[in-house]
Amino acid sequence: MSTDAQRNQQAGGPDGAAQEWQRWHEERVLAVAAPYGPLSLTGTHWLSDYPDGRIPAVPGQWREDGDEVVLTATAEDGIVVDGKPLTGEVRLGADSGPVDDSRVARGDRRLVVLRREGLWAVRDFDPASPPRHAFSTIDATPYDPDWALPGTFRPYPEAQAVRVPNADGVERGLGLGGEIVFTVDGEEHTLRAAVEPDGSLWAVFADATSGNGSYRFRFLRPGAPAADGGVTVDFNRALLPPCAFADHFICPFPPPGNTLTVPVPAGERNRLDA
Structure with a gap:
């Protein structure tokens, strides 16, 4: 059965x-x-579309480096990695757990690293997204x-x-x-x-x-x-x-x-x- x-x-x-x-x-x-369900996803940003590493909607600088993504941030970016403010550089792999457990955050937002068929992307989950608040x-x-x-x-x-x-x-x-x-x-x-x-x-x-x-x-x-x-x-x-x-x-x-x-x-x- x-x-x-x-x-x-x-x-x-x-x-x-x-x-x-x-x-x-x-x-x-x-x-x-x-808060971090599918309605909160506000963007999937493929790094190949941003060769300078600057994604307009996302703070910090993001670039591919082989099997990792290198994130560089200043204090003004307000990025937190593993619960600590990031000033400088950190190397990241693809996130595989729940969105709210992602390593990178900015305030209530979660910045999730994604890889598909060798291409890297950053997903931006924001609990304040309009679709989430419009949902019935x-x-x-x-x-x-x-x-x-x-x-x-x-x-x-x-x-x-x-x-x-x-x-x-x-x-x-x-x-x-x-x-x-x-x-x-x-x-x-x-x-x-x-x-x-x-x-x-x-x-x-x-x-x-x-x-x-x-x-x-x-x-x-x-x-x-x-x-x-x-x-x-x-x-x-x-x-x-x-x-x-x-x-x-x-x-x-x-x-x-x-x-x-x-x-x-x-x-x-x-x-x-x-």
Whole structure:
């Protein structure tokens, strides 16, 4: 039995699953609205666009040096690194933890170092961002047990990589580890999925509601498959991607084959502002 199916069983059947989904939904809204949630991202600044190291919206001077970024600051920049004011130079790697644990800060802002395909960037998270304060909630369809579907994960003999457009208009690689197979109204469908380090799955998909009742694409994160490949494909937990909350994320679009021909009227649909 898959992790998701076990959770639904332990929750006490459909009513328990609906209550568990409601808790999940409320936690999602809180996480999105948190001070350093996705709504607080005000910019992703690629260092290659600033050869002199001066990013207009970000204090300090930032330059690439091989596998590190060198940040130089004066007292006037007001930058803090590891909790101490920076006057001089520090070498940084890519941040991998929560945003609020990033090494670099300026007041309430967090300056997060990012690396993608050999390119370096600085992300600026500001709790005072207008989108965060305009946010109301996530529009999501109430739990429907008919959209918690049994499925099977079929791993590829070897991991694959495809190039897909990203939300910022740049094409990047997307690693894929296999296909999730499931049935809707008697018709078989598949989603190509990545395998996360903990064994869980991640699929980027669109469907017949995308751009017409729901965001243009969504994420699905099933738990790790069972030993026989069984996995619950729970579209009730379809997620809005980070770029639905801030334009500065670089979310991948669905890879070829991941646009479902059927409507999926379940899960998160859109961001709602006050």
